[in-house]
Amino acid sequence: MAGIIPLTMPKFGLAMTEGKIASWTVPEGARIETGQEIADIETTKITNGYESPVKGILRRRVAAEQQDLPVGALIAVVADASVPDSDIDAFIAAFEAEFATGHTGEQAETAPEPLTLDVGGRAIRYLETGREHAGTPIVLIHGFGGDLNNWMFTQPVLAADRRTIALDLPGHGGSSKDVGAGDLTTLSRAVTGLLAALDIPKAHLVGHSLGGAVALRMALDTPNRVASLSLIAPASFGEEIDGGFIAGFIEASRRKQMQPVLEKLFKDKSLVSRDMADDLLKYKRLDGVAAALGTIAATNFANGRQQEILSGRLTELRGLPVQIVWGDADEILPVAHAANLPAGIATHILPDSGHMPQMEKAAEVNRLIADLVATADARFQPT
Amino acid sequence: MQMNRADLLHAYRTMRTIREFEERLHLEFATGEIPGFVHLYAGEEASAVGVCMHLTDRDKIASTHRGHGHCIAKGVEVQGMMSEIYGRKDGVCGGKGGSMHIADLSKGMLGANGIVGGGPPLICGAALTAKTLKTGGVAVAFYGDGASNQGTTLESLNLASIWKLPAIFVCEDNGYAESTASSYSVGGSQAKRAEGFGIPCQEVDGFDFFAVHEAARVAIERARNGGGPSMLHVRLARYFGHFEGDATTYRAPGEVERIRNEQDCLRRFRQQVSDAALLDSGELDVVDREAAEAVELSVRGAKAGAPPTEADLLTDVYVAY
Amino acid sequence: MSKKSYRTAINEALRQEMRRDPAVILMGEDIAGGAGAPGEQDAWGGVLGVTKGLVGEFGRERVLDTPLSESAYIGAAAGAAATGLRPVAELMFVDFVGVCFDQIFNQAAKFRYMFGGNARTPLVIRAMYGAGFRAASQHSQCLYPLFTHIPGLKVVLPSSAYEAKGLLIQSIRDDDPVIFLENKVQYDEEEDVPDEAYTIPFGEANLTREGRDVTIVAFGRMVKIANEAADRLLKQGISCTVLDPRTVSPLDTGTILDCVQETGRLVIVDEASPRCNMATDVSALVAQEAFGALKAPIRMVCPPHVPVPFAPNLEDLYVPNADRVEAAVRAVMGFKARELA
CATH class of the missing domain: 3.40.50.1820 (Alpha/Beta hydrolase fold, catalytic domain)
Structure with a gap:
């Protein structure tokens, strides 16, 4: 599904294992720029603005506000307006299925260690x-x-x-x-x-x-x-x-x-x-x-x-x-x-x-x- | 073994000091000025002194409720002890321990002990320290025939044996555990108990300073040289009750009188050194006077001493809390 | 920093302190295991493997397997502590204190006071406590109230792996006799524990949760249960402070009172038998010092006054759990003054 970009829960610091969207600052459907702050992410350590690493249209806010999510979990999807909703749905389902089946472990292993x-x-x-x-x-x-x-x-x-x-x-x-x-x-x-x-x-x-x-x-x-x-x-x-x-x-x-x-x-x-x-x-x-x-x-x-x-x-x-x-x-x-x-x-x-x-x-x-x-x-x- | 004059004088002075100390306490206690209760060592002096003559401050001893003699023999200051017994602030334990808890760790004296059989496990620990840190020290548990029936004592004999600790168990058998005769309360024999744990035991005449001194020398040397623990079974007698106030009706009429007259360790020591022309009675008389004066001074000092202050109630529980 | 179990954290604390200070020795039954036996040395490393591997590094001179003879070796540990070593004696199950209580409470605990401040007894006694191990009445007790009762002893109840390592190192460096109690069902619980040595000071409570409505004071393993209840309650709109005293002697009375002043309600969770335990002690403290702050009667969540039973269903009924804590918090929240009448 070309053209669909997942945004995932970032890892702030070595100890972070999960976080939550404190609040979205951009509505679904908005055009976002690389580096634009689109949400506040809260961890047990600190709250920080989350900047989009890509530009495009924020097609879906997958993470609900205040929902605890592990690092690497899907929080949003960016894609062009031309991508049909059904593709977005399928992408989210596929991502989440893969993430649920031990993808997390792999992610933890590849996280840089001091x-x-x-x-x-x-x-x-x-x-x-x-x-x-x-x-x-x-x-x-x-x-x-x-x-x-x-x-x-x-x-x-x-x-x-x-x-x-x-x-x-x-x-x-x-x-x-x-x-x-x-x-x-x-x-x-x-x-x-x-x-x-x-x-x-x-x-x-x-x-x-x-x-x-x-x-x-x-x-x-x-x-x-x-x-x-x-x-x-x-x-x-x-x-x-x-x-x-x-x-x-x-x-x-x-x-x-x-x-x-x-x-x-x-x-x-x-x-x-x-x-x-x-x-x-x-x-x-x-x-x-x-x-x-x-x-x-x-x-x-x-x-x-x-x-x-x-x-x-x-x-x-x-x-x-x-x-x-x-x-x-x-x-x-x-x-x-x-x-x-x-x-x-x-x-x-x-x-x-x-x-x-x-x-x-x-x-x-x-x-x-x-x-x-x-x-x-x-x-x-x-x- | 031949002892030099200085050692002989020291032995006699220490035994005489203990005797003076205890006999004076016997009198002073009756006046009601001394709080609590005291257990007097008079009659048993040869044991404490005969053993402790071989020890220095790096060597440790643990004592019993009847501990004054062991304290003096191990070098604890008489004034500090007397003041402690009177519950004074300048007592060796600040007035917080009393007769049954006199201790001076700087002298290797780990305390009299109010718990019968309390000392032997502690002595295993002190011996373990000496062995682990290779201090060359030894540790001596003094305990009575009563404590010989405590599990702690028997367990300690076992522990000292399997760990080959530089420990000496000195069973001071004065024939009575409180009012109960050891002939009734002790099954088997001390020597066979020791043997059961693989520990050599020497039967010692506790009225004969020289016999104690020689037996202790052998046991302590053995311990210092890595040979492991020994037991001395020292038979002796106490001249007073279990505690002051004990009417000792359980003893035979005239029993103590007879022992005092016929077996007393100080009298015997004087006889032995005079017979051998090692010391003359004149110099021993001087020691007698000096010991009496020292005890007299300590009683005066203790009576004049101040009790601990209210603030002292709360201190010395912990190093830090 | 890495994930380590409660067991590993304790082992690491012992190892690091033994490396740091040659006066630290270990003694106890089967703490290496296999002494004098024809088979493997270090066969057990303690009955639950806590001291595994230490005899290999430090030798039998410093890791001493003892005979089954608690009176002798606990007393020896006290004597060794008073004469220059820093022994860590393992009592295996704290229930065995019955055969060496004299050495702990008449000897080690009292040296300093009886000797006028002239003794130092840097002794640590480690022992397992607590129910949930299907070990019945003689291997499941808490007993920390007994030690807390004795002036001269310090009593430590580490509630997690991180706490266990820092508190044990503190215990070993401490110059007073310390009773260090390990909850036997927590040995496999993991959390982040620094690789380096660190100390957690005694007498400083840790607030594992901070809330407005109710203070929950919990001891040892009960901290985890209290946290679980607090997390559930938070979702229902009741916010709780959970206070882990870490040490019950000394006890951080200041923080307990501060928290009660802030919340006005107190629930105490104590796995020890209910009479004269830490819950009654803390209740008395708060009743005397912060009565005016209380909006509801204090609730104590404790086991019943019976020996720890063997049958698993009975034992599960015996030990306080998060449901009971939750119910107690609800009860103090729902309390109306007229109910007093």
């Missing part, structure tokens, strides 16, 4: 997707207390046409909890080391918050390894930081304490789910995490001030495509840090976003990253 490599004596966990694509890979570096799941809305989109690697910094996620001095140099060397181990000579770096500072540190130290820099609410752009967030994150041992801390990360506080808080508490209970976070905080954010300011050195990155992305309602690192940067650095202030624009404004952030990557590649590609 791997671990030894990098200078530390285990570094990373998730690699889009390996089949050529071109300079994209590397995603999370912030303080985060992990590779922070890119759950970023990585799948970028990996559609680009090798994309998200990693856990030392002290975070599934990586070794040994952070050494916990400074930017130590952290950025872990990234450099991972890329060397993966035989990646050069990468587009996307860094968020502390990960932004790590990416910038890496670009300053090993400029030949960096193809472009997308820095999202990066640290090291000024002294101010919400020290209460850092202390609160380290302190919290119960969901009740963690929830208000996490709410500072988002403009839309309702995005903080029980599972998000639970996952972070589970992470914090791992041996070595308390010490690792304490060391990183003490080294980088002593007395509620950022210690290593690198934004003044952006001018040293001659010719490197750099962009800064910041949510206008960031409560952790002030958006004012995005002002007064050297000329030639594109700055994007996103409205209605807190400290996590890659989650709150995923579509825009994804487009900005893709655009800069394309620009950078074009500039360095011999034509």
Whole structure:
């Protein structure tokens, strides 16, 4: 049945096994564009706008609102107006029959799993997707207390046409909890080391918050390894930081304490789910995490001030495509840090976003990253 | 085995201190100033001292309700003990344990014990620690003829035997479990019980310090050298009741008097060292005086000591809760 | 992180702590199995295979098969704990505590207090509890109220695989005697459990569901049953908080009271015999400290006051289930004050 395109329940992050359409935002029969948000999808972890990966006519909304569906289940069908309804019905029936007969198991097996490599004596966990694509890979570096799941809305989109690697910094996620001095140099060397181990000579770096500072540190130290820099609410752009967030994150041992801390990360506080808080508490209970976070905080954010300011050195990155992305309602690192940067650095202030624009404004952030990557590649590609 | 003068003096001083301590408690208890109840060790001194002379702080002992002698022999401070018995805050257990629970883990003294037969399993554990961590230490369970009938004791003999633990079981048989004679309550014999578990047992005259000392030396050396557990069956007598206030009507008229006069371990020790010209009675008299003074001081200190405060009621239950 | 069973989670906790700390030893009946026998060593790995494979890595010096002699080896574990080891002694079925209660409650539990704060007894006693195994009256009891009654003991009831690993590692590192009770019908239940070592602090309740209408406090395996009932009730418009205390000593009384203040209704699900159990304990707490918040009488969902029966149909009647929890929640929701008259 040519011309009929199934839309399926996406997988946001490693742990997602099912989700539901919180609400459809487009009626049946509407013409939709690639990248257009057509529904809100809710998981136990977070709710996010779902962008259509294709264009065409939304012929059928298969999933009912509030219906729990496994990842990979059919949620909608896109086809031209010329396709008869009977074909659509037959397609849906065939898809669902196949899905019901163990197709799910196959899907789970093919879902990418994070791997671990030894990098200078530390285990570094990373998730690699889009390996089949050529071109300079994209590397995603999370912030303080985060992990590779922070890119759950970023990585799948970028990996559609680009090798994309998200990693856990030392002290975070599934990586070794040994952070050494916990400074930017130590952290950025872990990234450099991972890329060397993966035989990646050069990468587009996307860094968020502390990960932004790590990416910038890496670009300053090993400029030949960096193809472009997308820095999202990066640290090291000024002294101010919400020290209460850092202390609160380290302190919290119960969901009740963690929830208000996490709410500072988002403009839309309702995005903080029980599972998000639970996952972070589970992470914090791992041996070595308390010490690792304490060391990183003490080294980088002593007395509620950022210690290593690198934004003044952006001018040293001659010719490197750099962009800064910041949510206008960031409560952790002030958006004012995005002002007064050297000329030639594109700055994007996103409205209605807190400290996590890659989650709150995923579509825009994804487009900005893709655009800069394309620009950078074009500039360095011999034509 | 020949003992040097210093050791002989130490042995005598320790036995005399125990005797003074217990006889003084006998008097003080009658005044009603000491709470609860006490079980006195007077008469049995040669056993505790003869065994503990071979031990250092890394070696562990577990004691019984009749534990003062074992505590003193293992090096627990007399003042701390006396204050504890008076329920004082500066007692060795802060006034929370009392006579039946005096312990000083820093001295390897794992506690007197209010539960008859409580000690032997603990000693298996202490011996297991020594064996696992290779400390070179040994562990000694003191227990009475009453406890010899507890399942815990018999199970511990078995466990020590199969695990070849560096443990010594010292059965202090004073002839009475409370008011019941061991001739009535103990079936078979201690030695045959030990033999049944594959453990060597030495019958020891508990009125003879030197006999205890030598038997203990053999058993402890064997344990230290990886030879496994031993039992000492030490026959002795207590001079007072099961507890203070026990009228001991179950004992034969004149029984204690006769033992005190004819078999007393301290008297015998003096005789032995004098006969062998090892110590003269003058220096032993000095020890007697000093021991009496030390106990006198401890009683004065204990009487003057403050009780625990209200806040102490709630502390020391857990390391953290 | 991967799916692991309750059994594997416990095994992994033991293995990781034994690797980390040479003072950690295991002892118990058949925890390796085959000691002195001509056949396979590690023949059993515990009666239900929880300690399987550990003797291979750590040897019989640290994985000690004991004789069937609970008084001796539980007492030995207490003595070893007081003198420098961190023993994890397995009592197999908690019902066997009858032959070693003295070593637990008169010895290990009291050392610290009796000795004026000068003792540390880092002892863990692991045992299986609970009905549903067709094991009848002497192999099916809960008994955690007995241990909870004793000052000096800590009592842990892991409700799932994730909880079991983190709470067991915490128990082993804890410097006080801990009774760690494993529900024998949960050993094959799986969930995501981190590969790394982690600890869950004692005395911090976990809210497995959060709701507005009714607080359900549930213990051990009953947490799962309470969750099931809460999920069903939510579909019918009744939203419940399910509170898993994780440890019954210490007990997170603060969170229990907070939840009751928020919902005003309380149902307690306890598999232990109904007299002087955790349900009565929590009821007394709430009656004394949060009486004014209650909109309905407290309901306790417990077994009847009888020994655990053998016949499967009787045992199924005995153990609380989601239907009974659901009914209790409906009852407190439907309560009208005039019914008191």
